[in-house]
Amino acid sequence: MEFTDYDTRLAAYAVVVDDDERVLLALWNEAEEGRWALPGGGVDFEETAEAGAVREVREETGYDVVLDRLLGVDSHVIPVERRLSDTDRPMKAVRVVYAATVVGGELTHEVDGTTDEARWFPLAEVADLPRVGIVDIALALWRQR
Template sequence: MKNPLLTVDTVILCDVESIVLIKRKNNPYKGFWALPGGFVEYGETVESAAMRETKEETGLEVELDRIVGVYSDPKRDPRGHTVSVCFLARNIQGNLKADTDAADVECFPLHEISELELAFDHGKIIEDALNILKFQE
């Protein structure tokens, strides 16, 4: 029996008008912009995985504020069925620095996001995160 793989993604606020995105170094979606994230390791919580992947890819230590959603479309990743738990987070320490699977990392103003080539279903995740933020205001 095959089971989906578990992943995490993190929407990190730089400030109220921008978020952190990484440029993918590897396929799939090499060269596309994406949210920091990756696979959950065996024995690891999704929260720990989100913080680890964020630090590995961006150099930032984050505090997780809440879950944005769970994304489980079997076609969301061309490598196979993945389920991603996505978090809204804020930077608590560190400086932006691309590492591991990231070729680059930047804070993008929200009005520029729609012009970028985004990997996976990250456009939908960002939209959902922004709706949560609007609701909190």
């Protein structure tokens, strides 16, 4: 399939782990049941992936972060029947993952967005949470750093 035959979505995410070995997650509300995700999401047309990651963390959690380093880039295909929008085109999701550190702000919940709540979780508890796949992918990249 040629690149003109499918949609592409660029997204950027941040793995934020504090000194107490807790990871910052946001409750994604676009599925039937909420699932925990990394703070992050779609990169706007005029912004860089780095700027998108920083903006998304602020919007979804209330925290200001600095990006420490690029952890990796992941991509996967979403077939037409799994798309959230009404379309006849599959989508390739390209996800850029950064390690980040909180430098300011205050934990708050996003209003009228794609997440409802932000919360710190001990890393050891993440495996028991209902979560989206990028959480496991990103934490594996973070552990390899």
